[in-house]
Amino acid sequence: MACLVRSLCDSQPVARFQRRCGLFPAGGAAGEQYVVxxxxxxxxxxxxxxxxxxVFYITFLPFTYWNINPYVARRLIIMxxxxxxxxxxxxDLLKWPRPCSPPVVKLEKRTTAEYGMPSTHAMAATAISFTFVAVTVNQYKYPLELGLMGAFLFSTLVGLSRIYTGxxxxxxxxxxxxxxxxxxxxVYPTxxxxxxLMLNSPLxxxxxxxxxxxxxxNYPKLNHYSPTRADTTTILGAGAGATIGFWINNRYISDALAEAATHHVLSVSGxxxxxxxxxxxxxxxxxxxxxxxxxxxALKSLCSWYKVSINDHKALQQFRIEVPYKFITYSSIGLNSTVLVPLLHKLLGLN
Structure with a gap:
């Protein structure tokens, strides 16, 4: 078992997978250049x-809310x-490193400062795809087997892509x-x-x-900068804004915007x-x-308050600036996606 775990953790299988898929290093520092x-x-x-x-979260999740139904979107956003x-x-608690380069070719630069275990790409793909099937299979007429195959294919491709990209x-x-x-x-039973509670609780x-x-x-602190805290704030901010939007819709706006009826057949037309x-x-x-x-x-206000330059990237990475500006920005996006945009759709006659 220990040998199996070490093999799964090793960088060599990742490098071999890349070679089999036609991705090779072409010299350069730390294998940064590659040949496809x-x-x-x-x-x-x-x-x-x-x-x-x-780019996927900010398009697919709102698309689900606007074009499929809010009932599905709420559960996707929760998960x-x-x-x-x-x-x-x-x-950031486990602090397991990413695959070593070389021998692995790394196609992404932004996330190299992050730790590797577990793959949040794989987590999100699995949760979103299988939650989507679990919620929609009882609302729309399609074979459960087909939905499960689609969810498995989607999550598998996303998982393999993280190995391919190194x-x-x-x-x-x-x-x-x-x-x-x-x-x-x-979480499914809850x-x-x-x-x-999300729709009705005054709290x-x-x-x-x-x-x-x-x-x-109170996010775990590291001895070097990692974008995980910023990404986490982005996710929680977007989820918080969307949830407040759900609550506002249910209490103060037309029920048609807040709650979806059960659908059985979708007739798709041009x-x-x-x-x-x-x-x-x-x-x-x-x-x-x-x-x-x-x-x-948000950035101009916070930089003015703390008397730092808006062009000082090191200052913008400090938690006292990074957390509030990310949270304010993405909670606003979440709120507008669930309140302002549906009202605009209604005003434009797109319902």
């Missing part, structure tokens, strides 16, 4: 890796927030997927209770602000697809503008 000899695998795994990054927080904290060992991916599956199974807004901020400010695309483009436009405006305002 199989572009099918390169684009397949590069796109799959993006399915576990901000995403829980598994990502636990995964990020686990990395960011994780096989053990990182396996443990991440298993932790996520366990968390999903444990979904309805959490949903009821929901205060809880969604105070608890995530406490978790962010007009429906165009409407979905229009809703998505309008919504993403609002979120991009929100991010730019709130980020700039």
């Amino acid at each position: 000899k199989n572009y099918f695998y390169y684009y397949l795994f590069t796109i799959s890796a993006a399915m576990g990054q901000e 995403w927030s829980i598994v990502m927080y636990i995964g990020q904290v686990s990395k 960011m994780h060992t096989l053990l990182d991916v396996i443990v991440g997927s298993l932790i996520s599956a366990l968390l999903t199974a444990l 979904w309805d209770l959490i949903d009821h 929901c807004p205060a809880f969604c602000i105070v608890v995530p901020l406490l978790l962010c400010y 007009e429906m697809l165009l409407t979905m695309l229009a809703k998505f483009l309008v919504g993403i436009g609002v979120l991009v503008i929100t991010r730019q405006i709130i980020k700039n305002l």
Whole structure:
């Protein structure tokens, strides 16, 4: 067993997997330069890796809320927030290094300062895909087997992409997927209770602000800078803002925006697809503008308060600036995605 664990942790299997998929080092410092000899695998795994990054979360989760139904989106956001927080904290508590380069070729630079165990890409992919199937299989008519196959394929591709890009060992991916599956199974029986409290409790807004901020400010401290704290704050902020939006919708805005009826058959037409695309483009436009405006305002205010330059990247990495600006920015995005954007859709006649 010990030999098996060491083998799964070793960098050599990662390097061999990369070579078999046509990715080779081409010299340079620490294997930073590489040669691609199989572009099918390169684009397949590069796109799959993006399915576990901000660009996916900020598009797929709002798309689910705007175009599928809020009932599904609420459960996805619950599980995403829980598994990502636990995964990020686990990395900085365990402090297991990423695969060594060389022999591994690393395609990503931003996350090299992070630790490796567990793979939060694998955790998020597993939680989101299987939660999506668990929630929708009773609302829409499609075979359960087909949904499970799709979820397995999605989570497998994301997991393999982390090995291909040189960011994780096989053990990182396996443990991440298993932790996520366990968390999903444990939280599944409480979904309805959490949903009821999220929509109806008068304490929901205060809880969604105070608890995530406490978790962010008490995040495990490292002796070097790592983007895990910033990413965790981003996730908790977006989840908090979206949850407050759910609560506002349920209490003060039309029920049609807050609660979805059970659907059994989806009839897809050209007009429906165009409407979905229009809703998505309008919504993403609002979120991009929100991010730019709130980020700039938050950074300028905090930098002015602490008397540091907005161009001083070291100062911006301090928790007293990084945590509040990330939380304010992404909670605003979450709030606007669930309140402002649906109202705008209604105003534009896109419902």
